Amino acid sequence: MIAHAPSHHPAYTKGMSSSEPSIFSKIVSREIPANIVMENDRLIAFWDIAPKAPVHLLVVPKTQEYANVAELAAGDPQLLAELVGMAQELANEHANGEFRLVFNSGATAGQTVFHVHAHVLTGGLDEGSLGG
Ligand code: AMP
Numbered sequence: 001m002i003a004h005a006p007s008h009h010p011a012y013t014k015g016m017s018s019s020e021p022s023i024f025s026k027i028v029s030r031e032i033p034a035n036i037v038m039e040n041d042r043l044i045a046f047w048d049i050a051p052k053a054p055v056h057l058l059v060v061p062k063t064q065e066y067a068n069v070a071e072l073a074a075g076d077p078q079l080l081a082e083l084v085g086m087a088q089e090l091a092n093e094h095a096n097g098e099f100r101l102v103f104n105s106g107a108t109a110g111q112t113v114f115h116v117h118a119h120v121l122t123g124g125l126d127e128g129s130l131g132g
Contacts, residue, residue, distance in 0.1 A: 022115035054123030069103035
């Protein structure tokens with residue numbers, strides 16, 4: 001058993017959940033608070049604590065088995081499709097239905113939480129704000 005290996009660590013074995021719950025797993029279990037706006041049996045959505053857009057929500061699979069979107073796409077494409085569907089529902093509810101979906105994949109791409117999650121950004125965005 002790997003005591004503290006984060007899910008992106010080379011020693012991490014896919015399919016074997018890390019012994020440490022991620023910050024998002026702690027939100028799922030209500031161990032830490034979040035402003036939750038939507039939830040079903042497989043997904044949870046809540047406001048990002050440090051918003052980068054007028055509407056900035058995170059959509060997160062409840063399982064922490066997948067560290068990033070490529071792992072999720074390979075391991076459970078149906079769940080990825082459900083995640084995109086929830087992003088659309090959130091954009092319908094909190095904006096005009098249009099949205100930007102961002103998955104940071106890897107530390108040099110800005111990923112800080114290695115439990116796959118989508119950023120749903122909307123509410124009035126500039127094309128020029130992409131990347132940087
Ligand atoms: P990333 O950098 O793509 O891994 O995204 C992680 C996101 O999680 C960042 O935008 C953080 O602001 C957000 N975040 C971290 N902790 C929390 C929290 N406790 N509640 C809500 N959002 C969080």
